[in-house]
Amino acid sequence: MPQFNSVDIKILEYLGRCGPRNITRIARKLGMHRETVRKRVKRLKSKFFLNFYANPYHTFLGLKKAFIFADAVLGYEETLFKCLEVNDFWIYLGRYYGRGEGCYGIYTVPVDHLSQFENFVEELKKLEITRNVQHFWSTCLHTVNLTERWFDHNSKTWIFPWEEWVNEVQNESTELPYTLKDPEGFPMKFSDAIDLYIIKELEKDATISLNKIASMLNMTPESIHYHYKRHVLENNLIESFQIFLPRFKKEVSDFYVFIFTFDDGDKMARFANSLVDKPFVYSLGKILGKNALVGHLYLPKNEFRGFISSLGQLVRRGLLKTYEYVIEDFSKRKSQTISYEFYRNGMWIYEHEKHIKKLREIAGNAQ
DSSP: OOOOOHHHHHHHHHHHHHOTTOHHHHHHHHTOOHHHHHHHHHHHHHHHOOEEEEEEOGGGBTEEEEEEEEEEOTTOHHHHHHHHHTSTTEEEEEEEESSSSEEEEEEEEEGGGHHHHHHHHHHHHHSTTEEEEEEEEEOOOEEOOOOSTTEETTTTEEOOOHHHHHHHHTTSOSOOOGGGSOOSOOOBOOOSHHHHHHHHHHHHOTTOOHHHHHHHHTOOHHHHHHIIIIIIITTTOEEEEEEEOOOSOGGGEEEEEEEEEOSSHHHHHHHHHHHTTOTTEEEEEEBTTSSEEEEEEEEEHHHHHHHHHHHHHHHHTTSOOEEEEEEEEEEEEEEOOOOGGGEETTEEOOOHHHHHHHHHHHHHHHO
């Protein structure tokens, strides 16, 4: 895998701050020519499989995020995966191992149908293909993009000063990022299906031309530009732009999903703020109503023990209460955009009976 250099890291950091649609602004902040930045981004895309995605702020789309972790009865892992998929509002599905073979899903559920989704989870628990099912509601996920922190410019490699991080946690701010605060509500701040369509396309490729989206919808470019600037951006319908690339060699690294719990909100906030600029973190979410975080982490195998040892030190110091984790199996995972096709006539359409019928059908056929 090619190495990053110092300029690469600075460009990646500002791509995360400003978004990939603002190359001119990034060049100005870095004191570089726009064409130089553009060429370097092109190089990064070709050498590091760099991709850009928009992450919707689902809270302002009338959608509440949910996680399901389901341990499978041995031999029924694939069936369980298919069962999680029948609910139209999933955005990510994956397989995991560690505490046993299982599957997990991330969903964005219309707020008018939360009880029906919980019924879906209860139905999942009854199936003879699961051993244990956990479900919790979460805030939107706070995206963590690369920064210069923990990058050694001399060796052009990432370093992992775990002891420094442990000491850092207790001195961090107790103010959570807005994305990790329990929201007061889940309003629909978008204007119409056109806004959702734009967001959906930006989820797939954050650099897509707005003129191209206009041609997809058979609309004028001026109209799409207006929707994007006046509706999508001004109403904060995008949480962030994710600058996605493998940060470490994938052959010797693993992806983990952690759940961290704390005695109080201040300790949780300090821990969260200590992670928002670290290269091994991809995203953080807060479990609603609890002093608990869910984190998506990517670590080299030879650094995993150092991280776990650091968590042990935090527990002993009283800064962390408990933690648990699973290891994601990348051989089976799927993602999709917001379910924009289920927004009709000013409301989200949630077909609960269809979900339950399909769930029972798949599980029944597997017996």
